[in-house]
Amino acid sequence: MALIGNANLGKTTLFNKLCGLKQKTGNYPGVTVDKNKGFFEHQDQKIELIDLPGISSLFPKSSDEELVVQYLMETPENEFPDKLIVLANALNMKRSLYLFDQVRDLNKPMVLAINFSELAKKRGIFIDVDKLSAQLGVPVILVDAKHKTGLDELKDALLEKTDIVERDIHFVRESDLDTLLSFKKITNSEHPYTAFLQLANGGGDYSKFAEHHGVNIKEWKTNESILRYKFLGKLVEQSVEIDKSKAIDFTTQLDRVLTHNVWGYVIFLAILFGIFQAIFLLAAYPMDWIDSGIASLSSWTSDTLPEGYFSDLLSQGLIPGIGGVLIFVPQIAILFFLFALLEESGYMQRIVFLMDKFMQRFGMSGKSVVPMISGMACAVPAIMSARTIENTKERMITILITPLMTCSARIPVYIVIIGLIIPDDKFVGIFQVQGLMLMGMYLLGIVMSLIVALVLKAIIKTKFKSYLLIDMPEYLVPEIKSVLISVWNNVRSFVWDAGRIILATSIILFVLATNGGEKFKNAETVLSKTTQQENVPQEKIDAFKLENSYLGIMGRSIEPAIEPLGYDWKIGIALISSLAAREVFVSTMSTIYSINSDEELTIRDKLKKERSANGSLAFGFATSVSLLLFYAFALQCLSTVAVTYKETKSIKWTGLQFLYMTLLAYFAAFIAFQLLK
Amino acid sequence: MKLSTLEKYFTGTIIEILEGSFSAKLFEFGILPGASFTLIGKAPFNGPVYIKVDDSLIALRKSEADCILVK
Numbered sequence: 001m002a003l004i005g006n007a008n009l010g011k012t013t014l015f016n017k018l019c020g021l022k023q024k025t026g027n028y029p030g031v032t033v034d035k036n037k038g039f040f041e042h043q044d045q046k047i048e049l050i051d052l053p054g055i056s057s058l059f060p061k062s063s064d065e066e067l068v069v070q071y072l073m074e075t076p077e078n079e080f081p082d083k084l085i086v087l088a089n090a091l092n093m094k095r096s097l098y099l100f101d102q103v104r105d106l107n108k109p110m111v112l113a114i115n116f117s118e119l120a121k122k123r124g125i126f127i128d129v130d131k132l133s134a135q136l137g138v139p140v141i142l143v144d145a146k147h148k149t150g151l152d153e154l155k156d157a158l159l160e161k162t163d164i165v166e167r168d169i170h171f172v173r174e175s176d177l178d179t180l181l182s183f184k185k186i187t188n189s190e191h192p193y194t195a196f197l198q199l200a201n202g203g204g205d206y207s208k209f210a211e212h213h214g215v216n217i218k219e220w221k222t223n224e225s226i227l228r229y230k231f232l233g234k235l236v237e238q239s240v241e242i243d244k245s246k247a248i249d250f251t252t253q254l255d256r257v258l259t260h261n262v263w264g265y266v267i268f269l270a271i272l273f274g275i276f277q278a279i280f281l282l283a284a285y286p287m288d289w290i291d292s293g294i295a296s297l298s299s300w301t302s303d304t305l306p307e308g309y310f311s312d313l314l315s316q317g318l319i320p321g322i323g324g325v326l327i328f329v330p331q332i333a334i335l336f337f338l339f340a341l342l343e344e345s346g347y348m349q350r351i352v353f354l355m356d357k358f359m360q361r362f363g364m365s366g367k368s369v370v371p372m373i374s375g376m377a378c379a380v381p382a383i384m385s386a387r388t389i390e391n392t393k394e395r396m397i398t399i400l401i402t403p404l405m406t407c408s409a410r411i412p413v414y415i416v417i418i419g420l421i422i423p424d425d426k427f428v429g430i431f432q433v434q435g436l437m438l439m440g441m442y443l444l445g446i447v448m449s450l451i452v453a454l455v456l457k458a459i460i461k462t463k464f465k466s467y468l469l470i471d472m473p474e475y476l477v478p479e480i481k482s483v484l485i486s487v488w489n490n491v492r493s494f495v496w497d498a499g500r501i502i503l504a505t506s507i508i509l510f511v512l513a514t515n516g517g518e519k520f521k522n523a524e525t526v527l528s529k530t531t532q533q534e535n536v537p538q539e540k541i542d543a544f545k546l547e548n549s550y551l552g553i554m555g556r557s558i559e560p561a562i563e564p565l566g567y568d569w570k571i572g573i574a575l576i577s578s579l580a581a582r583e584v585f586v587s588t589m590s591t592i593y594s595i596n597s598d599e600e601l602t603i604r605d606k607l608k609k610e611r612s613a614n615g616s617l618a619f620g621f622a623t624s625v626s627l628l629l630f631y632a633f634a635l636q637c638l639s640t641v642a643v644t645y646k647e648t649k650s651i652k653w654t655g656l657q658f659l660y661m662t663l664l665a666y667f668a669a670f671i672a673f674q675l676l677k
Numbered sequence: 678m679k680l681s682t683l684e685k686y687f688t689g690t691i692i693e694i695l696e697g698s699f700s701a702k703l704f705e706f707g708i709l710p711g712a713s714f715t716l717i718g719k720a721p722f723n724g725p726v727y728i729k730v731d732d733s734l735i736a737l738r739k740s741e742a743d744c745i746l747v748k
Contacts, residue, residue, distance in 0.1 A: 059702075094731060226709060255717060
């Protein structure tokens with residue numbers, strides 16, 4: 001079965017309520033059609049439900065709408081959902097039935113679910129379900145996903161057999177009817193409306209037909225809208241009663257402030273600022289627990305297990321590696337939680353409204369703000385969410401710059417490095433300086449993305465005029481359980497996807513660091529020869545071993561290239577290993593430095609103590625700033641590269657994104673280090 | 678009058694949608710001749726216009742609002 005509806009109608013909430021935690025989010029890279037699949041059981045039957053992206057009509061303007069229409073039109077009969085659930089909005093029947101009315105003419109088995117029924121009751125809206133059902137020829141169920149009303153009735157209706165009968169055609173003018181029917185005969189379409197959609201959406205031979213018969217597609221579409229709204233207007237008048245005395249216009253009242261020319265922006269900035277402080281302050285505690293927990297687990301393992309290669313692999317390779325992933329979880333969870341609140345409450349669309357003009361200066365649309373903000377959690381879903389942008393140029397620019405936003409994978413890297421140069425207890429007023437510095441890094445990402453956008457705006461050419469036409473959903477109190485399910489899904493897929501890469505990298509690193517060539521194997525003899533000492537201290541042997549391990553050799557081979565940035569070969573190793581995923585940096589650092597020390601310290605303490613060959617601090621101010629800049633701009637994320645390729649279907653744009661970000665990172669780090677050293 | 682030239686909180690009726698590349702989309706959103714509307718907000722610096730048409734809340738760019746004639 002599949003769930004269809006306009007965006008912002010509580011579709012996700014309904015989906016979460018029906019399926020709970022039994023969901024599979026399409027694994028980002030490599031999936032052809034991204035759809036959330038969920039499962040639930042009813043009357044001993046296992047039901048699979050697909051959550052299709054929100055669309056406003058069957059005439060797609062953006063690529064996610066295209067996906068849905070393609071899915072509805074081209075899925076072969078045997079794979080087509082047994083039933084469609086079309087979602088409408090009890091608070092705005094006429095408008096939300098528009099999509100239903102179109103889908104209805106596809107004559108597939110379907111159920112109309114009308115959401116927000118409880119809220120509608122409170123507002124004095126009464127819907128005559130039987131009348132609607134009789135007029136539309138499909139089962140109609142009132143639901144309120146948030147209050148869990150009507151869910152069982154909906155499930156019952158899904159399992160019942162429904163016969164769909166073709167309705168009288170009311171989407172073309174009578175004078176155009178014969179032309180449509182003769183077109184239907186030519187294309188052998190199933191139903192008149194399928195023929196209509198082919199004529200309107202398809203090119204090639206179809207446009208020849210249109211030309212030959214003097215069909216003005218645009219006029220047909222316009223007529224369709226007028227005729228359908230006329231039909232729906234009458235229908236709603238007959239079956240929906242509105243007690244005007246109970247009507248409250250909460251949303252427009254609130255919007256007087258939230259979209260105000262001054263206050264709107266003040267509130268928006270305050271919300272952003274609040275998010276950053278929340279990430280830092282709230283997440284700090286669980287992160288500390290995880291960090292020290294991992295450190296003690298690590299020392300416990302090495303103390304309890306019999307000494308040997310396996311014990312070392314666990315305590316110095318695997319455990320610090322896993323710790324490097326787990327330490328993100330609090331921040332990612334908080335970020336996804338807050339974003340889900342913004343999205344579900346309806347505020348996200350206000351941001352689009354407020355920011356559109358500003359974004360247009362940078363060649364983007366107000367809709368680009370959504371990917372940019374979600375890019376602060378993770379660039380992968382963010383780049384996918386750019387699909388809602390209709391204009392190709394605006395969409396391309398958005399996709400290209402989104403990875404510059406500070407994603408959650410950068411946070412641990414930033415936290416570790418910022419912690420090295422600014423003490424924990426430094427405050428300016430009530431604000432922790434570390435928190436302000438992190439905010440500075442977020443700002444840097446935003447500013448740089450806008451600069452790059454300006455450049456791209458000048459480069460990319462387009463022949464299509466862009467437009468913006470969006471629904472402003474009613475403000476709703478988000479449903480916490482549904483929000484938590486989204487957070488859980490995101491965190492789970494993040495830990496799983498990133499975790500696998502990090503785990504594999506940790507093991508490979510450990511093996512590379514503990515094996516080497518001749519010099520490595522005979523470290524003791526080589527050292528005693530060169531230093532002409534009988535008993536070389538163990539510390540020196542370990543250091544020499546690491547330097548001559550396969551990992552050390554790799555690190556040293558790129559040292560000439562990274563020396564101008566202020567990095568030694570150990571950081572070089574971390575750079576190499578974090579090419580695929582930047583968060584690996586922290587776990588690599590902790591793996592590399594555990595190999596050399598017996599003490600179990602937290603990552604940050606280890607790095608603070610680290611000295612380079614000449615005795616100066618390995619992570620001095622200049623090197624730390626240079627590293628911060630490198631990680632701010634470099635595209636060290638295989639998943640982002642994969643998703644950009646998938647979304648743009650172009651090697652050129654994917655390559656450009658990787659190239660410009662790498663160059664930007666290298667030169668920014670270079671300049672910073674040379675100026676500060 | 679063009680919708681784009683109105684002041685906040687103006688209430689009126691749409692009379693005509695001028696032909697444009699997105700006019701079909703406006704129709705789909707229920708912005709039709711004869712529909713009544715209220716102008717709820719205007720973003721600064723000629724930013725988008727925020728209207729209520731029937732029961733729908735819709736935001737659109739000023740350039741699109743230019744194509745909507747109202748009274």
